[in-house]
Amino acid sequence: MPTPASAFPGDRVAGRTALVTGAGSGLGRAIALALVARGARVVGVGRTQQSLEELEEAARGLSGSVRTATADVADPVAVTALAAELADETVEVLVNNAGIAGPVAPLVDVEPEDWDEVFAVNVRGTYLMCRAFLPGMVERGEGDVINLASVSGKRPLTRRTPYTASKMAVIGLTTTLAYEVGPAGVSVNSLSPGPVDGPRMHRNFALEAERTGTSYDEAEAAFVSRAALQRMLTEEEVAAAVVAMLHMPGLCAADIDLSAGMVAR
Structure with missing residues (x-):
């Protein structure tokens, strides 16, 4: 049975294990450090060992802890291997942040391989990570998934069709998945930042x-x-929004705009 919201302690970050993809740089690094600073055990996943080592160094002295692992989230074999490597971890929070910007060009000039690469990382990577780590959350009856989308998935952004289409796909994945696993006590939401x-x-x-x-x-x-x-926006503002979302246990199937007012509705 799902854990009732009233059973959650006031702090929804400290003491929990959070897996953050794309954690070696940019938004992923900022999110990982914000969670560690608030007492989480963060598993930082990225493709570059050096950037992950720099994350570990930046987290020294903070109240939580960091473990890192390298993986390409778009590769099913790599994600399966990652799940096996982390079998000793109880992943309670999954932040699917890994993504690429893709080409800047009119649609007719975008090559199919470039289109496929954007969807492989931004959409298939999110799907594969959820597929690998959701079963444990469902079995335990508790967990949080936050998928990084973008306001660009909901407003015109010329010459960026692969990126905007992929981010709208992430929002669709989020809302549908929330209804699949919500009855088991797992919350799935997306955060749509504006330009960072x-x-x-x-x-x-x-x-x-x-x-x-x-x-x-x-x-x-x-x-x-x-x-x-x-x-x-700043990277730190986006990271703060992730922390805030985790402190809203009733939030589910939501897409949160964080755009400095670039999107209003």
Whole structure:
């Protein structure tokens, strides 16, 4: 039987084991560190050993702990091996953050292999990780899955069709899966950040400036002017939202917009 919400302690992070994909850099690293800082045992998964070692170093002295493992979440064999490697862990929280931006080009210029790569990481990777780690949550009658989607899956973003289509697919996966495992006491939600200040957006502004014949600063200013807060998000703000979602035990089948006001509804 599912555990009633009233049985959960006030702190829904400390003492729990959280698996975070794409944990070696960017949003994944920020999410992993935010969870460790609040007392979680984090299993950080990524494709590059060096970046995972840097995560371990950054987490030293925080109240929780970190264990890392390398895996390509888009590879079924690698995910099966990862699940076997982590058989000694009780994964109570799964944060599917691993993703790639894909090409910046009109749809007719996107090569099929580039389209497939985006869906392999962003969608199949989420599916494979859920497939591997949900059974334990269902058996225990408790768990949280947070899938990183994007507001780009719900608003026009020209020349980015593979990415936007993949993120809308993640939202669809989330809502349907929530109804499959919700009766067992497992909550599945998605978080849809808006633009996050970092290398990906810097690349996009440079490409947009080149395409339109404007400066980098002009391209950035035109983009952020769409947001109510007139700025992009920080990685730390997205990480804080993940922590907040875990402290809402009644949240299920939800998609949360975190966009600095770029999406309003």
